Amino acid sequence: MRLSRYFLPVLKEAPSDAQIVSHQLMLRAGMIRQEAAGIYAWLPLGLKVLKKVEQIVREEMDRAGAIELLMPTIQLADLWRESGRYEAYGDEMLRITDRNKRDLLYGPTAEEVVTDIFRAHVRSYKELPKNLYNIQWKFRDETRPRFGVMRGREFLMKDAYSFDLDAEGARKAYNRMFVAYLNLFSRMGLKAVPMRADTGPIGGDLSHEFIVLADTGESAVFCHKDLVEMAAPGPDVDWFGDLQPLVNQRTALYAATEEMHDAAAFDAIPEGDRLSARGIEVGHIFSFGTKYSEPMKALVTGPDGKDVPVQMGSYGVGVSRLLGAIIEASHDEGGIIWPESVAPFGVGIINMRQGDAACDEACETAYQALKAAGRDPLYDDTDTRGGAKFATMDLIGVPWQLIVGPKGVAEGVVEIKNRKTGERHSAPLADVIAQLTGPQSGKAA
Numbered sequence: 550m551r552l553s554r555y556f557l558p559v560l561k562e563a564p565s566d567a568q569i570v571s572h573q574l575m576l577r578a579g580m581i582r583q584e585a586a587g588i589y590a591w592l593p594l595g596l597k598v599l600k601k602v603e604q605i606v607r608e609e610m611d612r613a614g615a616i617e618l619l620m621p622t623i624q625l626a627d628l629w630r631e632s633g634r635y636e637a638y639g640d641e642m643l644r645i646t647d648r649n650k651r652d653l654l655y656g657p658t659a660e661e662v663v664t665d666i667f668r669a670h671v672r673s674y675k676e677l678p679k680n681l682y683n684i685q686w687k688f689r690d691e692t693r694p695r696f697g698v699m700r701g702r703e704f705l706m707k708d709a710y711s712f713d714l715d716a717e718g719a720r721k722a723y724n725r726m727f728v729a730y731l732n733l734f735s736r737m738g739l740k741a742v743p744m745r746a747d748t749g750p751i752g753g754d755l756s757h758e759f760i761v762l763a764d765t766g767e768s769a770v771f772c773h774k775d776l777v778e779m780a781a782p783g784p785d786v787d788w789f790g791d792l793q794p795l796v797n798q799r800t801a802l803y804a805a806t807e808e809m810h811d812a813a814a815f816d817a818i819p820e821g822d823r824l825s826a827r828g829i830e831v832g833h834i835f836s837f838g839t840k841y842s843e844p845m846k847a848l849v850t851g852p853d854g855k856d857v858p859v860q861m862g863s864y865g866v867g868v869s870r871l872l873g874a875i876i877e878a879s880h881d882e883g884g885i886i887w888p889e890s891v892a893p894f895g896v897g898i899i900n901m902r903q904g905d906a907a908c909d910e911a912c913e914t915a916y917q918a919l920k921a922a923g924r925d926p927l928y929d930d931t932d933t934r935g936g937a938k939f940a941t942m943d944l945i946g947v948p949w950q951l952i953v954g955p956k957g958v959a960e961g962v963v964e965i966k967n968r969k970t971g972e973r974h975s976a977p978l979a980d981v982i983a984q985l986t987g988p989q990s991g992k993a994a
């Protein structure tokens with residue numbers, strides 16, 4: 550993309566009502582624009598990152614055996630009357646009436662809709678297990694929308710729903726999501742810790758929130774330090790085999806949010822290993838048995854010929870919130886530092902003297918080569934001065950920057966800068982292109 554033809558409305562200063570750094574940087578980098586409280590337009594740069602985050606979530610869901618579908622944002626109130634949640638959900642639900650005076654709502658979540666789809670099409674245990682997910686906008690009329698995309702009213706969520714014949718199957722489904730979550734957050738450069746969460750009247754131990762540690766997080770959290778650095782299992786696990794040991798490895802160590810905190814258990818951890826911090830909830834998994842299938846009569850016939858309500862679980866990821874969480878975890882005074890996996894552009898090209906024939910030519914060569922190699926370059930071909938170009942590339946967090954100036958070009962070299970480390974070195978253009986397009990490009994400095 551040529552910056553002169555792009556739409557990148559960067560701001561010098563963040564609006565004063567943006568309190569946390571991720572919100573400030575998303576506004577300054579021209580990623581989002583607030584249209585109403587907690588409702589945002591996604592500008593081109595923000596949308597690019599959102600799509601990348603979404604794609605990682607999708608790939609890891611697919612890998613774990615979940616199947617994507619797309620449910621509507623507008624749902625029938627009658628479905629929610631069946632589950633008993635229509636009144637109970639309260640003011641967070643945005644209720645709508647259509648021209649025929651039918652009660653509709655903008656979905657805050659989709660247990661009812663997915664249960665309705667399931668009961669219409671699945672009858673036998675032989676079709677289980679199933680896990681259906683979608684990545685769809687949700688609306689919750691939050692009392693205090695704040696911190697930009699962290700707590701919006703309209704937000705993008707991945708929500709998956711598992712269906713199993715019995716409790717044992719449900720636990721396996723839960724474990725698959727647990728492991729998939731470890732992998733997907735890790736692919737975005739995040740250290741997300743699974744923490745015991747409240748199961749309410751359902752009981753049991755099958756509810757975890759995945760928490761990214763950050764001072765600006767909304768929840769107080771407590772955990773064993775080792776959990777933070779524990780590496781994700783990676784893709785090569787036996788997804789339909791026994792994942793319990795992988796899960797146990799984590800759940801054996803103490804980790805809980807404030808609501809579930811057990812001070813005595815926490816104090817039993819050696820003092821040096823205790824971590825008391827704040828965190829951002831980026832995902833939440835919950836196995837709730839027959840909570841919806843029973844009132845909504847989603848029954849399956851078991852091997853004994855008897856009909857039983859199907860065992861369900863739901864698994865959410867805050868896709869739009871993740872952008873805020875990633876920025877909270879990865880930024881400096883200059884702006885955002887995107888991990889390569891979600892960066893909006895792979896390489897930035899800075900032409901220090903636009904209009905100088907040699908500089909223009911070197912930039913053009915680099916631009917074409919990087920584009921051909923799929924590195925999605927952003928070429929700053931505007932006639933802004935060099936300092937401002939550096940500031941913009943740093944602000945929007947492009948991981949690699951190729952700097953082309955008249956002095957270097959005269960000597961046959963350009964500069965390459967790593968956004969994360971700040972390291973810069975000069976090399977012939979061809980070498981820099983080879984480095985940025987080679988098989989290890991983006992990984993090695």
Ligand SMILES: Nc1ncnc2c1ncn2[C@@H]1O[C@H](COP(=O)(O)OP(=O)(O)O)[C@@H](O)[C@H]1O
Nearest residue numbers: 698699700701704830831832833865866867870
């Ligand atoms: N208002 C919101 N804005 C952005 N993301 C949200 C919001 N509410 C929930 N999420 C994300 O969706 C995920 C699943 O939602 P859920 O656990 O049902 O929400 P909650 O914990 O608020 O009841 C959460 O882990 C969080 O990452």
Ligand SMILES: [Mg+2]
Nearest residue numbers: 758830832833
């Ligand atoms: Mg939650």
